[in-house]
Amino acid sequence: MHSYKSILYLFFSLLIFSSCGDTTSELRKVSFRGVVFGTYYSVSYFSYDGRSYQAGIDSLFENFNQSVSYYVPNSVISKINRNETDLMDDYFGTVLTASLEIAEQTNGAFDPTVSPLVNAWGFGFTDREKMNQSKIDSLLNFVGYQNIEIDGYRLKKGFPEIQLDFNAIAKGYAADLAGQYLTDKGIKSYMVEIGGDLVTKGKKADGTSWRIGLEEPAKDMFAAQEWAFLVELDNKAVATSGSYRKYYEDGGQRFSHTIDPKTGRPVDHNLLSVSVFANDCMTADAYATAFMVMGFDKARSFIESRNDLDAFFIYSTGNEEYGTYTTGGLKVIPRSEVEAGL
Secondary structure, three states: OOOOOOOOOOOOOOOOOOOOOOOOOOOEEEEEEEEEOOEEEEEEEEEOOOOOOHHHHHHHHHHHHHHHOOOOOOOHHHHHHOOOOOEOOHHHHHHHHHHHHHHHHOOOOOOOOOHHHHHHOOOOOOOOOOOOHHHHHHHHOOOOHHHEEEEOOEEEEOOOOOOOOOOOOHHHHHHHHHHHHHHHOOOOOEEEEEOOEEEEEOOOOOOOOEEEEEEOOOOOOOOOOOEEEEEEEOOOEEEEEEOOOOEEEEOOEEEEOOEOOOOOOEOOOOEEEEEEEEOOHHHHHHHHHHHHHHOHHHHHHHHOOOOOOEEEEEEEEEOOEEEEEEOOOOOOEEHHHHHOOO
């Protein structure tokens, strides 16, 4: 299990469809972009004074990185992975608590301890290793969320070799944090997007919802991004994970970046991508990865038992064709209908 969303080619294409009512004589639209977690972020919101909060959000992201990014040598997660400390901060504790809860709910399809396998397969922060069943079995000994316990602000590992990886959940939480920052500043309508993970609040100044484009499956990682479906959001979050942008080929075989924590191998099924809609982006982020591990049939069965999540699945039907499935609480509009004005 690993979405590697902090540095991936995004499985989610954001489209903010403008309209003549984006600004009013009272409210002004503020938009800015930046770089964080190895990808791009964008923020749009409406305010009366038109003030930019980019500096504050950049500072927030920097502090968050110091907690949960294993690309930062002295971050909390890096020190914990090296067994230099067992002390967590608030950011780390929040992400780990959510990770363990979702791991339990998904029976390990989402697992924050999958890092050794991700690295060995070449999708982490170390070079790819030569993989065989013996190597996989040895690494699986140190993968399993059940071997992690939380005791106040301290983390207990069942084995010192256990390493944590929050790439499949932290970016969503960062979007939530940026949204909460804007809320605390009195902003009532915003959209925050980090590398395809997105959270919205309220409606735009003209009373319309935020309009988001979902990407059409690409033939390979180099294909241009083309949106194929539209959704309208307000007070909702969405995260997308998929298999057709981040992978490598070896010996004529394609290896997905999504690693199954139970088999220890890259997933191999017909689910191309899934966009998960939830009340917060951290939840959407984690379940998007979990569903990519499960595959279409298991993920569909899982989400149909929940009333707090919605999802849009794109799955292969063979011969470079694909099908879609939308849960009942979600409306997804094909691009052809949008362009026809239906």
